[in-house]
Amino acid sequence: MKINPYLIFNGDCRAAFTFYEQALQGKLEAMMTFGETPAAEHVPKEHHNLIIHTCLRVDDEMIMASDTTPDRPVNGMSGCSISLNVNSIAEAERVFDALAADGRVDMPLEATFWAARFGMLVDRFGVSWMVNCQVDK
Known part of the structure; x- marks a missing residue:
């Protein structure tokens, strides 16, 4: 069993994971937008550029994340x-x-x-x- 952190961002997931790829010297294995999914027609066009899923591999560990949609904002990342x-x-x-x-x-x-x-x-x-x-x- 592996436990992988999964972070939720309010629209800056791409910037964060591009930064983490450099800072942690990892490798982005996936980064998909809402607009690139089969469900794109069900997502407002203004949300198509948001990240629905990304994962960064650092050695044999993985950290994953996505953006939330503006109608479901998260209140920061406190407590963890x-x-x-x-x-x-x-x-x-x-x-x-x-x-x-x-x-x-x-x-x-x-x-x-x-x-x-x-x-x-x-x-x-x-x-x-x-x-x-x-x-x-």
Whole structure:
């Protein structure tokens, strides 16, 4: 069994996942709009450019997302964080800095009693992240 985070955006899913592809050095495996589906005729044309499904593979992990339609907005992404566990201090610093660009750092990336590095941030899209590095390989 794998557990995959699935994020819901209010229209900026494409921008977020294009950003995550670079920041996490992953590979977008799918990105489909509402207008590209067989149900396109049942979706207002002004919503055709919204993302109905996307998935980003990072190593053997997957993160997925979509946009919601304007008639069903989500109220931010509070109450949940995506935890990234990396194998080196250098990778922790790279990922943390990339995700923090134009976002908000809630806890700077630093040594803790349990980890070589740990930090928390909210990226420019409102997604909360925790970056954890327990050992430096």
